[in-house]
Amino acid sequence: MNKTHDELKSLIAPYVLGAVSPEEVEEVRSHIISCEECMAEADSYSSAVSSLALSVPPEAIPDALIDNVMREARADAKQPVAAVPTVPDDSDRPSVTELRTSRPIYTLVAAAAALLIVAVLAGALITTTNELDDTRDQLAAERERVEQLARTEGAMRLGSPSGDVIGAMLPTDEGGVFFAHGLDDPPSDHIYQVWLLDDGQPTSAGTFDPASGVGGLQTDHSLDGVDGVAVTVEPTGGSRAPTGRPVLST
Amino acid sequence: MDRSEDRAIVKRLLERDEDALREVMSMFGGLVFAMAKRVVADPTMAEEVAQDAFLALWRRPGSYNSDRGSLQSFLLGVTRNKAIDLVRHEESLKKTKDALVTEAEAASEGPSGDEQVVGMEERDELRAALSSISEVHREAVVLAYFGGRTYREVAAELGIPEGTAKTRLRDGLAKLRQALTNRPELT
Numbered sequence A: 001m002n003k004t005h006d007e008l009k010s011l012i013a014p015y016v017l018g019a020v021s022p023e024e025v026e027e028v029r030s031h032i033i034s035c036e037e038c039m040a041e042a043d044s045y046s047s048a049v050s051s052l053a054l055s056v057p058p059e060a061i062p063d064a065l066i067d068n069v070m071r072e073a074r075a076d077a078k079q080p081v082a083a084v085p086t087v088p089d090d091s092d093r094p095s096v097t098e099l100r101t102s103r104p105i106y107t108l109v110a111a112a113a114a115l116l117i118v119a120v121l122a123g124a125l126i127t128t129t130n131e132l133d134d135t136r137d138q139l140a141a142e143r144e145r146v147e148q149l150a151r152t153e154g155a156m157r158l159g160s161p162s163g164d165v166i167g168a169m170l171p172t173d174e175g176g177v178f179f180a181h182g183l184d185d186p187p188s189d190h191i192y193q194v195w196l197l198d199d200g201q202p203t204s205a206g207t208f209d210p211a212s213g214v215g216g217l218q219t220d221h222s223l224d225g226v227d228g229v230a231v232t233v234e235p236t237g238g239s240r241a242p243t244g245r246p247v248l249s250t
Numbered sequence B: 001m002d003r004s005e006d007r008a009i010v011k012r013l014l015e016r017d018e019d020a021l022r023e024v025m026s027m028f029g030g031l032v033f034a035m036a037k038r039v040v041a042d043p044t045m046a047e048e049v050a051q052d053a054f055l056a057l058w059r060r061p062g063s064y065n066s067d068r069g070s071l072q073s074f075l076l077g078v079t080r081n082k083a084i085d086l087v088r089h090e091e092s093l094k095k096t097k098d099a100l101v102t103e104a105e106a107a108s109e110g111p112s113g114d115e116q117v118v119g120m121e122e123r124d125e126l127r128a129a130l131s132s133i134s135e136v137h138r139e140a141v142v143l144a145y146f147g148g149r150t151y152r153e154v155a156a157e158l159g160i161p162e163g164t165a166k167t168r169l170r171d172g173l174a175k176l177r178q179a180l181t182n183r184p185e186l187t
Helices: A005-009 A012-016 A022-034 A036-044 A046-054 A063-075 A105-110 A116-129 A136-151 B003-014 B018-039 B043-059 B071-089 B097-109 B120-131 B135-145 B151-158 B162-180
Strands: A102-104 A156-159 A166-172 A175-181 A190-198 A201-208 A214-219 A228-235
Touching: A005 A022, A005 A036, A012 A022, A012 A036, A012 B162, A022 A036, A036 A046, A046 B071, A046 B120, A046 B135, A046 B162, A063 B018, A063 B043, A136 A156, A136 A166, A136 A175, A156 A228, A166 A228, A175 A190, A175 A201, A190 A214, A201 A214, A201 A228, B003 B018, B003 B071, B018 B043, B018 B071, B043 B071, B097 B135, B120 B162, B135 B151, B135 B162, B151 B162
Parallel strands: none
Antiparallel strands: A102 A214, A156 A166, A166 A175, A175 A214, A190 A201, A190 A228
């Protein structure tokens, strides 16, 4: 840990090639997010990395591949896209008040010890919520910021069916940080609730109320084993389990 | 296939249209399987990786974002990552340096074959770009990208200092980027 800028910069190319050790991934990712210079360098390699993938000549599709995939796809075709199941009434899941607590991202601004990545996210949020010059360029820049975060290794990107709303869930040392852009205000007496999916089973990561289309939260729930994230609109206070189709999902 | 077609077929996947999944596999199955085989030494396991990649798209079509590249590039990236995860857990599935380099050189110098999605002309340009990189740079990049080696493993395998391995990876990508400059958008 605590590598210098130059040391981290030397790991940008290995990082985009997926060639840094698991122990270094988090540190390099956090640095890229916070450093414009390194972010630009990482972006500059995207065409080269894509060309590596596209250089592989196609082969004949194995006979069984399509049939095998279709068989498995049909098996879970009954599930909604984000695979957010309803929870049985006799579930022993915690009540609303026992749901994992979350802190609105605003409060993180004051937390000097917050991870740098969180500060960057919060900064982006403040930029938007304080906007008096709500220009299209600025909104596009904010959206791009979320896209950049979602592009980092280990992050999960969320999208809406229309593509208008995007979100990113990023792992941190203490759990995860979620950030979304392009949200409509929820109906009155409702909020957005974030769900972590583990084999399709949802666990609440907390609730948030967006401002100017932007919202987010920090969760202390580990993202280890989490294979998807979804956001639903729920009554204020949150729900024990998702009650509607996700507005955002991985 | 342009991005509007990518978006259209992903929209159908979101609507749970099984025909859309079948179409995606018909279009990209050969490329996805080839990518898995490039990384994984066992063809049967490579086929499983390809299946996992398509099922991942079926289960989470929203993870594709057309602003960031083509559906083809996305699928190949998913496939590559799944294949790398596999070989990192199962050492016996890892390809040797010689096999990786030989395959990469064949791909960069060989004639265009049965082209499916990336057009023949486009793939020729990619091949030209890859072959323009020096052997030492190509070797390092191929070991990392297709071989799943970390930069430390690249250094150990090539018998060079870690700093040199990092530099070769950086310069290899930079030279590849340079060779691709002013060419049509490939992603």
